[in-house]
Amino acid sequence: MTIAERRAGLACLPPITLDQVVDDPEAMRALARRSGPYEFPPRPGGFVWPTWHARWASGGALHLDAAEPLFNHPAFIAAAADMCGSNNVIPEALNVNLGTPWIAQPVMHTDMPLFRGIDEETVPGWFLQSMGTSRLFEAERINSITAVAWFYEGERGGFTFWPDGPAGESQGQIDMWNTAIVGDNDFMYHRVERIGPDAATSPSAMTTATVLDHDGDDWVVIDDGRELGRFVDRDVRLSISWRATVNDDDDASVSLAAVYDRMRTHLADGDLIATSVDDLFDEPSRQQLMHRWPGFLPVST
Numbered sequence: 660m661t662i663a664e665r666r667a668g669l670a671c672l673p674p675i676t677l678d679q680v681v682d683d684p685e686a687m688r689a690l691a692r693r694s695g696p697y698e699f700p701p702r703p704g705g706f707v708w709p710t711w712h713a714r715w716a717s718g719g720a721l722h723l724d725a726a727e728p729l730f731n732h733p734a735f736i737a738a739a740a741d742m743c744g745s746n747n748v749i750p751e752a753l754n755v756n757l758g759t760p761w762i763a764q765p766v767m768h769t770d771m772p773l774f775r776g777i778d779e780e781t782v783p784g785w786f787l788q789s790m791g792t793s794r795l796f797e798a799e800r801i802n803s804i805t806a807v808a809w810f811y812e813g814e815r816g817g818f819t820f821w822p823d824g825p826a827g828e829s830q831g832q833i834d835m836w837n838t839a840i841v842g843d844n845d846f847m848y849h850r851v852e853r854i855g856p857d858a859a860t861s862p863s864a865m866t867t868a869t870v871l872d873h874d875g876d877d878w879v880v881i882d883d884g885r886e887l888g889r890f891v892d893r894d895v896r897l898s899i900s901w902r903a904t905v906n907d908d909d910d911a912s913v914s915l916a917a918v919y920d921r922m923r924t925h926l927a928d929g930d931l932i933a934t935s936v937d938d939l940f941d942e943p944s945r946q947q948l949m950h951r952w953p954g955f956l957p958v959s960t
């Protein structure tokens with residue numbers, strides 16, 4: 660499989676599963692315990708659910724020296740190179756995610772894609788996802804491969820993915836201890852399953868400022884100095900998300916005006932609600948584009 664085949668209509672590049680990520684997975688949990696506190700990532704609408712994060716690397720720069728073996732992980736880089744048929748794999752980001760018990764995500768999603776000329780500094784994340792799903796901007800896409808690694812021995816917490824597209828059969832990863840899937844996650848829909856026991860609920864009264872930290876004994880959910888919840892280490896799901904760009908020969912970039920024109924041309928004349936780039940991000944336009952080219956889809960169970 661190649662990026663050219665993906666451009667020709669393949670749902671996504673086939674994922675690669677790794678059965679062992681590091682020699683000492685307990686050391687990864689110890690690193691996470693001592694590297695808090697963790698905050699919520701920015702989420703649209705101020706919605707909160709109990710998964711916190713930290714950026715151990717971003718923009719190609721490592722922020723936590725102890726995470727270097729993961730950032731420059733040879734097997735992640737080799738798998739990304741294999742998937743794309745390119746040796747030009749450049750690690751860009753390393754995020755750590757920590758989740759306390761909660762229901763399965765109600766939607767499957769693709770990750771936020773990257774494009775030359777347009778990024779999350781200039782347009783909303785949902786718009787980037789619509790650009791990606793539309794596949795109208797493949798020449799300007801910055802190819803990106805993601806590895807998600809897990810270090811979790813608690814109940815459930817699996818990962819489901821749709822390598823044949825959202826209407827195809829799903830596959831599930833259920834061994835979450837020191838395993839990883841290197842995936843084309845800007846194209847491959849995926850979701851996190853339930854974490855912990857059935858009917859588990861998140862701590863009440865959480866706000867966008869609620870943090871998660873380890874106090875030497877347990878993981879503690881804290882908001883404005885107040886303890887909202889407490890979890891033993893085993894019950895907190897730890898995953899690491901690694902992202903690399905994979906360069907190809909394209910160097911085309913796209914302006915927002917060109918994005919608008921291409922979307923308008925692709926849809927039947929007059930079908931695009933936005934009348935110019937000025938109202939492209941307004942609510943009616945957002946609704947239309949997210950429906951037409953969704954980055955999120957409901958999961959039928």
Ligand SMILES: [Fe+2]
Pocket residue numbers: 768769770844849
């Ligand atoms: Fe994702």
